[in-house]
Amino acid sequence: MVRGKQKEQAREKAQKLAENRAGGKSQLEARSKGLQMKCPVCKTPAANYKVIxxxxxxxxPKQAIPPESSF
Ligand SMILES: [Zn+2]
Incomplete structure (x- = not known):
């Protein structure tokens, strides 16, 4: 059970690292307002619903596009 939690934490840490690597910290902060949406399939950040x-x-193309209200 403890192992499971550690695994979860490690996964979150790795995800944060990947995000930092993708945008850089200052850049990420500057853009954080504009990149609150993410592709539900591959988690690529997007500025707005139109971009999604x-x-x-x-x-x-084979995935259904969720409605804007679901973001
Ligand atoms: Zn995607």
Missing amino acids: VQHMEAKH
Whole structure:
């Protein structure tokens, strides 16, 4: 059980590291307001719903695009 929790924490840590690597910390802070949406399939951050729709049509054409209200 403890191991399971550690694994979870390690996963979160790795995810944060990956996010920092992707954007850089200062850049991430500056853009954090504009990048609150994420692709529900691959978690790519997007500035707004329009970008999500375009991204999904291009990258995940077989996935249903969730409504804007679900973000
Ligand atoms: Zn995606």
